[in-house]
Amino acid sequence: MDSTHFVLAPDAPFDFEGTAYSHGWVVLAPNAWDESSGTMHRVHRLATGRVVRLELRAGEGSRSGVAVRVEHRGRLPAADRRALEADVRHMFRLGEELRPFYALCRGRGRPWNRVCGGLGRLLRSPTLFEDTVKTLCTTNVQWGGTKRMVRGLVDAFGDPWPGDPSLRAFPSAEALAAVPAAEFDARTSLGYRSAYVRELAGRVASGHLDLEDLARSDRPTVELRDELLAIKGVGPYAAATLLMLVGRYDELAVDSVFREFVAEKYFAGERPSDAQARAVYDGWGEWKYLAYWFDLWEGVTEGL
């Protein structure tokens, strides 16, 4: 197995571990996190069909970015390397403009100003298709179930990495769409979500739904939300999660975690209506989701 190394430097404050471990995505297959070395692993399929394995860790030096080690078979063409750089930059949001959010945090003093050291970049997948499938697998299920369902999809239908065929990449929409429904259901345990994932894969593979175009769009959030809500299985919670993943933070993902956290912290344990709970973050404007996330995040709430 050959390997290629490069470092991606951010042009703004950046915290590698704070980004990699910003939410549960880091442990959803084919991602994995090695606590002892602070390394994220990922088996990754390029558009050319080549499957490589990535080791991602903090770069060295004052402008620490993402140090990337790519394990691959044979020569890595320049086009594949450029595609990998783009994918890693996308996953870690190295080009995302967070200065307006940092300005709000700085204005609120401690502990919010800690965010300004490079937090606020929530890890995402290289494609909105992968993120949408994973989000569908978070609905009405405990986190352990989400991990089980995503692992099952990868193991059943992902392309194997030549260095260790037991390690697989996230399956493409085309790969999932090609599986007969009965076989798909038999080889996964998605429950009623199975039909949603199969329909999504079919629409993306056939070109009827261009999620990656939606992800790049600069149209108003409300228009993107309506498009996401038109996906079977995507409701208000999933749409808000997906908006966060494409860099729109003006919608809050109201789920059981949000409801319990806001009730405990702001309503003395009494359960408020969803509207009352949402109103807690009204002052954050287009940054509500990030504000909630770091409010929830262990440590940021201390001393508030």
Next chain:
DNA sequence: TTCCAGGGGTAGA
């Protein structure tokens, strides 16, 4: 055994 999870679709008002 029963309940419910990082909800959503549908029908009916």
Next chain:
DNA sequence: TCTACCCATGGA
């Protein structure tokens, strides 16, 4: 717009 009911699965 709101509510009631149903949806598969597996952990608690």
